[in-house]
Amino acid sequence: MAGANGVRWAHVGLNCQDQQRTEEFYTRWFGFRRARVVETPDVRVVFLRNDAACLELFPAQAEPAARAGGDGPPNPGSVRHLAFQVDDLDAFLAAADGSFDVSLGPLGFDEHIPGWRTVWVTDPDGVVVEVSQGYVDQDPAELA
Structure with a gap:
């Protein structure tokens, strides 16, 4: 459903230490499927979709932050x-x-x-x- 001016939710981008491991987590437990892979000379981005929800998985380019509890x-x-x-x-x-x-x-x-x-x-x-x-x-x- 679109909001004002046709705006609607698109996706959340996540930085991943291991894109494959993160993809497996969201596909196994939360029903996502691979929707697209974009390859550029600088980055590989994996798009996952579960109905209207979409995740964009980026390779992390920095050290992990402290884990939140x-x-x-x-x-x-x-x-x-x-x-x-x-x-x-x-x-x-x-x-x-x-x-x-x-x-x-x-x-x-x-x-x-x-x-x-x-x-x-x-x-x-x-x-x-x-x-x-x-x-x-x-x-x-x-x-x-």
């Missing part, structure tokens, strides 16, 4: 985390069978939204990824 880095200018929803958080974690580095949770937020549960994990490059079940938007009438 919890639900992501709190400093300005940083992406705190990427987020995905699943129907059943326990089934998702059981299927992962310890394959994730969990940085926080799972936690429940029933006091905010009944049934909302979340865990935060890290991808191969230390990007914090939130996986939730049960989140729903607030009724627009309550937002006014």
Whole structure:
């Protein structure tokens, strides 16, 4: 759905120590597929797509930053985390069978939204990824 002036979400670009390993993480656990590879003399960029969501994987050109814990880095200018929803958080974690580095949770937020549960994990490059079940938007009438 396009917003004002036809603007719509496009993608998130991630710097990766190992593009293949990062691609495998997002394709295996989050349903992405390779959509395009762009090769230039200076860089190889891998585009991944899951419906309207798109990730752009760049080769890192600097040393890794300190890994964030919890639900992501709190400093300005940083992406705190990427987020995905699943129907059943326990089934998702059981299927992962310890394959994730969990940085926080799972936690429940029933006091905010009944049934909302979340865990935060890290991808191969230390990007914090939130996986939730049960989140729903607030009724627009309550937002006014």
